[in-house]
Amino acid sequence: MKLLPLFAAGILALSGCAGAPHAVPPSGGTPIPPRGSTAVPRPGPAAIAPSPPEIAGTRFIRVLLPGGTREVVLEGKSIRAWGVDGRPVAEAAGRVTLAAVGERIRWNGSRLLGGALDAAGAPDLRVGKREVAGRVRLLARRGDLLAVAVVPLEAYVAAVLSREAPRRFHPEALAALAVAVRTYAAGAAAKPRDPAYDVVGSVEDQVFDGTDGVAAVFRQAADRTRGLVVLYRGELARTVYHSTCGGRTESAEYAWGKDIPYLRSQLCDDCADSPVYRWEYRMSGAEGRRVARELGVPPGKDLRIAVTGRTPTGRAIRVRISSGGVSRELQAAEFRKAAGYARVRSLKMEIVAAAGEWRITGEGWGHGVGMCQFGANGMARRGAGFREILARYYPGTDISVESP
Ligand SMILES: [Zn+2]
Known part of the structure; x- marks a missing residue:
């Protein structure tokens, strides 16, 4: 496919857990909304210096x-x-x-x-x-x-790499992520989120916090993959990524309700050294009541919170909250959002009530779809190159330079 430079062509323009498709929170869970139009801002003349x-x-x-x-x-x-x-x-x-x-x-x-x-x-x-x-x-x-x-x-x-990946990552893992970040951005540029902008500089898209202070390793990863993008049947792929899958990535179909051939579940045995490969969160009684209230269930002494449905990869898809005769079954992603993405780090979780609190144990961090960053790093340490890494997490895609 041919992508044109934003300004030359007059085109205006996927995280945090890094790189969810548009409007998908780091946990995933909501469908991808239509994007905006392609209005064109014209650059003003550069009177000071060539801008x-x-x-x-x-x-x-x-x-x-x-x-x-x-x-x-x-x-x-x-x-x-x-x-x-x-x-x-x-x-x-x-x-x-x-x-x-x-x-x-x-x-x-x-x-x-x-x-x-x-x-x-x-x-x-x-x-x-x-x-x-x-x-x-x-x-x-x-x-x-x-x-x-x-x-x-x-x-x-x-700049995004510097915020989305640890500096200590292997250069091949950073290169793979650079290609994913660029592809996500190029896709957003082709179908802008809003007539006035292509992406939001936060976890809604990819974290951007300025272009200063970017370590050399990140600039090198961008430089050596300059212009490379991931294509599926000639179209820019949705190169979503996340921190740690916990052993198996999730399918877009289960996370977001849409089957995408290159975003189907993959075994990943390379992220076991991630600090969040296994995690535990003890949700206090007070916090559990707050979450229940927020999700529309007035909490009483008999408050129950339980996973009631799972995807084939074992991730929670539905959670039931009940108390005093009120019972509500909701998307597990809603529960995760209410409890906090940094506490309930993924939906690969078990919820066990214990002594007035809830012990939530889980695996991985993020929505689990697409590239597992710690898995990519594990692969790189085993000797894989960035192309091999991308081929594993986005199977059936090609890596190519965009046409100028
Ligand atoms: Zn993984």
């Missing part, structure tokens, strides 16, 4: 920076802003605070500008403490200010 959008052949991805609400602080030695028509509208030195006022943007507490502008800094720009290697587009939407970093794709891949 990345003008560098021919560079692909970009538009990342919604998390945390923005009413106000965004830009920092840079020299900051300039352009309207969407490309005309310069403002400049500042050092620091500028932008705020949304309805559908317009207020520049440094005084001037009221239009509802969208592009800002760039020289020599660089920080947005709410994050360095962005490119430009940022600011958009006022009903009193909220969205900050969308327009980041060179390869810088994005290295």
Whole structure:
């Protein structure tokens, strides 16, 4: 398939547990919603220095920076802003605070500008403490200010890797993950989440926390796999990934209700050294009552929480909560979300009531679909290359350079 550079072609644009498809929480559990349209932001002219959008052949991805609400602080030695028509509208030195006022943007507490502008800094720009290697587009939407970093794709891949993978991972495992991160991003760029951005810089998509401080191992993993993506029958694959599968990956069909041929359950005997290969969480009586309440069951002394259905890989798919004659069976993913993704780390779990609390024991961390990161690292340590790793977790796919 042919993918075009975001800006050259005018195209605008899958975690945390890393790399769930759009809108699928780290635990998985919800279907993939339709994506937005492909409206095109045009880069403003680079009056300060050649800003990345003008560098021919560079692909970009538009990342919604998390945390923005009413106000965004830009920092840079020299900051300039352009309207969407490309005309310069403002400049500042050092620091500028932008705020949304309805559908317009207020520049440094005084001037009221239009509802969208592009800002760039020289020599660089920080947005709410994050360095962005490119430009940022600011958009006022009903009193909220969205900050969308327009980041060179390869810088994005290295930056995401630095947040999604441990530095000590084997270079081949990092290379495999780099290809997965890039493929996810390229897929998002082809079908953007929102007319204004391709991905969210959080676990909703892939964690992005700026392009600074990215260790050399991550940049090298991106560099040596530059442009490589995973294709299934010529289309970008949904290269979802997770921390640790606990021995067997999950099928997309059971996690998200949609069968995807290359996202079917695989045996994985390489993640046993993951710190979360086995885990235990003791949910207190008070916490169990809170969770029950949150999930619509008023808790009494006879509160019961039990797994009532499992997928073929042994992961919980349904949980029943009952008390005082009220009984509710829900998706296990709802239970995990309410209890906390970092406590109930996966749905490969057992819940046992014991002395007024619940002892929850489990295996792995994350939704379990696609590539198991610790499994990838285990394979690499056994001598596997990144292509072999990708072939195991995304069987039936090809690795290819995207057409420019
Ligand atoms: Zn595994």
